Amino acid sequence: MRAVVVTTSYPVSDEDPSGHFVRSSAQALARSGAEVHVIAAGGSVLDPPSQDGGLVVHRAGGGALFAWPGAVARARESPRRLLSAGPFALSVLARLREIGPVDRAVAHWIVPCAWPLLLAAPRAWPLLLAAPRARLEVRAHGADVRLLLGAPRAARAAVVGALLRRDARFVFAARALLDVLAGALAPEQARALVDASRVEPPAFDLPPVAERARALRGALAQRPGERLAVVACRLIPTKRVELAIEAARAAGPGLLLVVIGDGPERAALERRAGCGDGAAASAGDAVCGAVRFTGALPRREALAWVAAADVLLHPSSHEAAPTVIREARALGVPVIACDAGDVVAWAKDDGGILVAEGTAASLAAALRTVASRRSDRAPASLP
Structure with a gap:
């Protein structure tokens, strides 16, 4: 054929x-x-x-x-x-x-x-x-x-x-x-x-990320008690990354938010996170207080960050079957998401997905619940 x-x-x-x-x-x-x-x-x-x-x-x-x-x-x-x-x-x-x-x-x-x-x-x-x-x-x-x-x-x-x-x-x-x-x-x-x-949700394949996830997790261990939340998406309005930034701030100290991806909203998001006039926006890395912007990363590196995280945040308002949520769950990472596409249906069958209202307060409450359960997952067990 x-x-x-x-x-x-x-x-x-x-x-x-x-x-x-x-x-x-x-x-x-x-x-x-x-x-x-x-x-x-x-x-x-x-x-x-x-x-x-x-x-x-x-x-x-x-x-x-x-x-x-x-x-x-x-x-x-x-x-x-x-x-x-x-x-x-x-x-x-x-x-x-x-x-x-x-x-x-x-x-x-x-x-x-x-x-x-x-x-x-x-x-x-x-x-x-x-x-x-x-x-x-x-x-x-x-x-x-x-x-x-x-x-x-x-x-x-x-x-x-x-x-x-x-x-x-x-x-x-x-x-x-x-x-x-x-x-x-x-x-x-x-x-x-x-x-x-x-x-039929789209097919996806996971490359091996265990070694890199272990290294990222090891670096985090140098800052005892800090938890890691990751957002991985295009930086466009419908992804509502600003809610993740506000939620991370409201969740209290000890939480590092890493934003993976790039797009037209990056400068505005950096200003919201505390990077002054947003001049730090670039194709590379920028740290704004407790928020780190990595820019667009190779897929394997992005997935390694997801694998190393305590929780994946996905506050998007418009989705169908978001691949990054399915990737996170395949990597054993809990997810906090908003009601979009089939996410609520998935959550009914998967206790690792927590659906929150599309507000910073609701996301922050979910973060305090999920991120406080930080596990010592061995990245070596990941793909």
Whole structure:
């Protein structure tokens, strides 16, 4: 079987945190015996295909828009970046033509990868799909659903309807995403969407982090009694990192908060944490009182910090199936999160996830409860 995966997010290296769940999903498909081609944003259309494990990766440009910390944030920062969407779309169609007929097409994100790109491809080149009704799988992760919810009702219905007419099968990262999108459609179309859908959190793989986590934990041991809370995310408004900073301050002395990630909110967050005018904001490390900003880290290093922590804080207001929470739990780290996506449902089955209200006071109370249970987990037991 030949398959193609179209995505706007895919890691450029093993340590790039962007789109690693897309990569894991594609690798799982390759392990099933499929010949898998990935068409991803970034690089240049002049770049030759590259091998990534069992995958063949074709870059299609568009990195000015489709890159960290996300297309929406990048477009807000510089609207001119939207101009790269057109060339990216044309490059994707060209790559599809180069790859030739496939038996299965997978789109990560409803918009723009499933609609209009994969829907346009068979009309542009009828031989693209090996069979007239070759399988089309659409994976929804969150930002795409929110984009549809913000669109006019007629546009939303047109996109979903076009995919349903193509007999697409939908895979939602979280039940909450399916429910909210179905609830925004006419009853008949909503029923059709539910019938064509399943819920499956994105795949992820954990690299070995025990040695580095042990070193980080050892450094913390030099400051007896101090507890470590970690936030790992893009620094954008919906992640509400300011609540984590205020909660850490309200939780009392003896708590170090490490913020992993970068984005347009970094300078404002540093000012809130006590770094004066925010001039410390950079691609590197900054310490603002009891808050440390690491900037964007290689994925393995970020996961080592999570593994070394007493608790992962995740105050985000908009989520689906947040990978970092599942990674933390796989590493044995307790999580304090707010109600978003499927987090509440997970907490019902996992006592290591505590759901707090989206206020600094509620998060601080949860921190005092969870972080006070500091364990002596041996990082050597971690992946």
